[in-house]
Every structure is written in C-alpha cells, then in structure tokens.
Amino acid sequence: MAELVGPLMRGALASLGIDAVTPADTGRAPVESCDLIIVGGGPAGLAAGLYAARMNLKTVLVDGGPIGGQLLNTELIEDYPGFESISGGDLASKMGDHARKFGLDIREFEPVEAVEVRPGGTKVARLESGRELHAPALVFAAGGRPRKLDVPGEAEFAGRGVSYCAVCDGAFFQGQELAVVGGGDAALEEADFLTRYASRVTVIHRRGQLRAQPILQARARANPSIDFILGARVREIHGNGVVSGVRLERDHEERDLPVSGVFILVGFLPNSLHLPAQVERDAAGYVLTGRDLQTSVEGLWAVGDVRAQLTRQVATAVGDGTTAAVAVSQYLEGLRDRRRDVALSPARERASARSET
Numbered sequence: 001m002a003e004l005v006g007p008l009m010r011g012a013l014a015s016l017g018i019d020a021v022t023p024a025d026t027g028r029a030p031v032e033s034c035d036l037i038i039v040g041g042g043p044a045g046l047a048a049g050l051y052a053a054r055m056n057l058k059t060v061l062v063d064g065g066p067i068g069g070q071l072l073n074t075e076l077i078e079d080y081p082g083f084e085s086i087s088g089g090d091l092a093s094k095m096g097d098h099a100r101k102f103g104l105d106i107r108e109f110e111p112v113e114a115v116e117v118r119p120g121g122t123k124v125a126r127l128e129s130g131r132e133l134h135a136p137a138l139v140f141a142a143g144g145r146p147r148k149l150d151v152p153g154e155a156e157f158a159g160r161g162v163s164y165c166a167v168c169d170g171a172f173f174q175g176q177e178l179a180v181v182g183g184g185d186a187a188l189e190e191a192d193f194l195t196r197y198a199s200r201v202t203v204i205h206r207r208g209q210l211r212a213q214p215i216l217q218a219r220a221r222a223n224p225s226i227d228f229i230l231g232a233r234v235r236e237i238h239g240n241g242v243v244s245g246v247r248l249e250r251d252h253e254e255r256d257l258p259v260s261g262v263f264i265l266v267g268f269l270p271n272s273l274h275l276p277a278q279v280e281r282d283a284a285g286y287v288l289t290g291r292d293l294q295t296s297v298e299g300l301w302a303v304g305d306v307r308a309q310l311t312r313q314v315a316t317a318v319g320d321g322t323t324a325a326v327a328v329s330q331y332l333e334g335l336r337d338r339r340r341d342v343a344l345s346p347a348r349e350r351a352s353a354r355s356e357t
C-alpha cells in the first residue's frame with residue numbers, strides 16, 4: 001500500500017498526531033493526496049515539476065493531452081538558450097524525460113475539469129475521469145492558445161509561413177515581405193518589430209479603424225516599411241509547400257497580396273476558465289500574480305502563458321515554473337511550521353499555566 005501524502009505534509013500531519021497513510025494509488029484511488037499538483041505539462045509546468053520533484057516534494061503533474069503544450073505546435077525553436085536550433089517536439093521530450101528522471105509523476109491525457117479550493121485551503125484538481133487530486137499547493141500552468149482566423153490554408157501552412165509569434169519566428173523572414181493580420185496593440189507592436197527583418201510589412205485589419213493605442217498607431221504609421229490595408233478580410237492563405245500570398249476581400253472585391261509569411265495576431269486565449277472565481281484575472285482572462293507568482297488565493301500559483309506578463313516565451317515559462325516551485329517549497333515549509341506551532345500551543349499554554357501557579 002503506497003503512502004500518497006508527500007514527505008513535507010507527512011511531517012506536518014505527524015506533528016499534529018495525524019496518521020498520514022491514505023489509500024493506495026496503485027490502480028488510482030478516486031481521491032489521491034500529494035504535496036503539489038501541477039496542472040499543465042508545457043514548459044512552465046514541466047520546469048515547475050522538475051524543480052519540485054528534485055526538492056523531494058511529492059508532485060503530480062496532469063495534462064489533458066501529451067506533455068509539451070505549445071512546443072508541439074512549433075516547428076523549430078532557435079531562441080531557447082543552449083539549443084541553437086531544436087524542434088518543438090524534441091525539446092518537449094527532453095523536458096519530460098529530464099523531469100521524470102527526478103521522479104516527477106507525469107500523467108498525460110488526464111484533463112482537469114475544475115480547480116477548487118476547499119475549506120481549510122486544500123487545493124483540488126477535479127479530473128474529467130471523475131478522480132480528484134488533493135494537495136496544499138497547486139501550480140496552474142495551463143497556458144493558452146492563439147486565436148485563429150479559421151480560413152483555408154491557415155492550418156496547412158502553420159509553421160511554413162503562418163505564425164502566431166513575431167518574437168519567435170520573425171528572424172526566419174530576413175529581407176522578405178510579410179503580412180500581419182490584426183489591428184490591436186499586439187498586431188501593431190509586432191508589425192513594428194518585424195520590420196527589423198522584413199523588407200515590407202502589410203498590416204491587414206478587418207475594420208476601417210485600428211484598435212491599438214494611439215501611440216502604437218503613430219509609431220507604426222511613422223515606420224516607412226509598414227503599409228496598411230484596412231476594412232479587408234483574409235479569405236485564404238495560399239502557397240506551394242510554403243506561403244506565397246494571401247487572398248483578401250475588400251468592398252466585395254477580391255485580390256491577392258504576395259507575401260512569404262503571415263503573422264496572425266488577433267488575440268490569445270489564456271486557459272484560465274478552470275480556476276475558481278476568487279482567483280483574480282485581468283480583463284483578457286490572464287491570471288494576476290504577485291512577485292513569487294502566487295495568485296490572489298494562498299497556495300495557488302499561476303505560471304507561463306496563462307498569467308499576465310510582458311512576454312510569452314519558452315524561456316519565460318521555464319523561469320516562471322522555477323520561481324513557483326521554489327516558492328511552493330518555502331510555502332509548504334511555512335505551513336508545516338505553522339501547524340507545528342498550533343499543535344504545540346496547548347502544551348505550551350499548560351506549561352506556562354503550571355509555571356504561573
């Protein structure tokens with residue numbers, strides 16, 4: 001029979017005189033306990049898991065699909081330190097193997113239906129399978145996904161000219177002509193950024209007016225390498241193996257714009273809906289965190305693309321996971337100390353009462 005409570009919590013419970021042996025996890029009990037639950041097995045969750053497991057916390061990581069997250073949608077990564085060029089799939093496997101080596105319990109194809117905070121502060125990951133994971137700490141690393149245009153050619157040319165991330169892929173388009181689809185802050189910032197590489201960038205927006213802040217609009221308009229096509233919709237992305245152009249519709253007329261790359265920057269959807277209502281989010285749904293990446297709920301951290309921050313990159317996701325794991329370890333230590341103090345206080349009171357008489 002396996003003990004399902006991790007060493008730190010076992011110590012804390014023992015100090016309270018509670019026997020921490022719980023039902024076996026062999027065959028997966030309906031309710032399992034551990035020190036730390038990690039929801040999401042992208043770079044942020046895997047980094048948190050590696051650090052936590054290496055710090056001897058009994059950690060269970062669940063992912064709704066295979067581990068890797070957005071890495072699995074990325075052809076080549078050339079900006080993760082230590083790897084001049086590596087496929088997203090290879091980097092995902094390496095991260096998974098590394099974390100497993102330190103004892104991380106990774107469970108793939110285990111979607112989380114909801115995260116709950118029970119009275120007393122226990123964090124619960126309710127799995128779609130009907131089982132539950134319980135722990136005093138939870139790191140939420142569910143990432144997000146770029147909003148799609150859903151036009152013909154978008155999926156076919158993803159990674160072959162269609163991109164959702166200028167910082168990630170801009171450098172692949174040196175001296176080429178590009179289209180940026182979108183009219184918000186991200187679209188204009190990224191269009192400006194892409195002119196470092198591209199010979200010309202055309203911003204295509206479906207409305208007659210851009211939505212971006214005036215200062216970003218002014219900067220983009222002042223950039224001689226940026227053109228604008230407003231009030232136009234992308235109907236198709238075409239090419240032959242790689243992107244060669246987009247078909248646009250404006251005022252019921254269609255035309256082709258020849259480009260080698262299309263950056264679709266029409267929004268990003270953070271996967272934060274599974275969190276309880278008391279976890280504070282910004283207007284776009286990104287989770288707000290403090291300096292140690294703890295959310296507005298004690299014992300619940302948010303890391304990587306799901307949290308509000310300046311950039312969304314593999315390196316920042318990994319950094320987030322690292323910070324959160326260290327913070328979790330300190331939190332569990334503190335929890336243990338607090339519980340030991342509570343357990344000792346009646347004895348202390350009795351001792352002090354005796355000394356006063």
Ligand SMILES: Cc1cc2nc3c(=O)[nH]c(=O)nc-3n(C[C@H](O)[C@H](O)[C@H](O)COP(=O)(O)OP(=O)(O)OC[C@H]3O[C@@H](n4cnc5c(N)ncnc54)[C@H](O)[C@@H]3O)c2cc1C
Nearest residue numbers: 040042043044064069070112142143168304305312313314
């Ligand atoms: C096309 C593309 C190309 C990119 N290229 C680069 C690049 O070249 N360099 C770079 O640094 N960055 C790149 N990025 C960004 C980078 O991939 C992300 O910043 C990074 O993957 C974020 O990691 P994460 O762990 O926060 O989230 P994700 O990678 O999104 O992982 C989240 C994980 O959570 C899981 N999950 C979600 N909901 C649930 C649930 N309810 N239950 C259980 N599991 C759940 C998902 O299945 C997923 O595995 C790219 C992104 C995209 C989309």
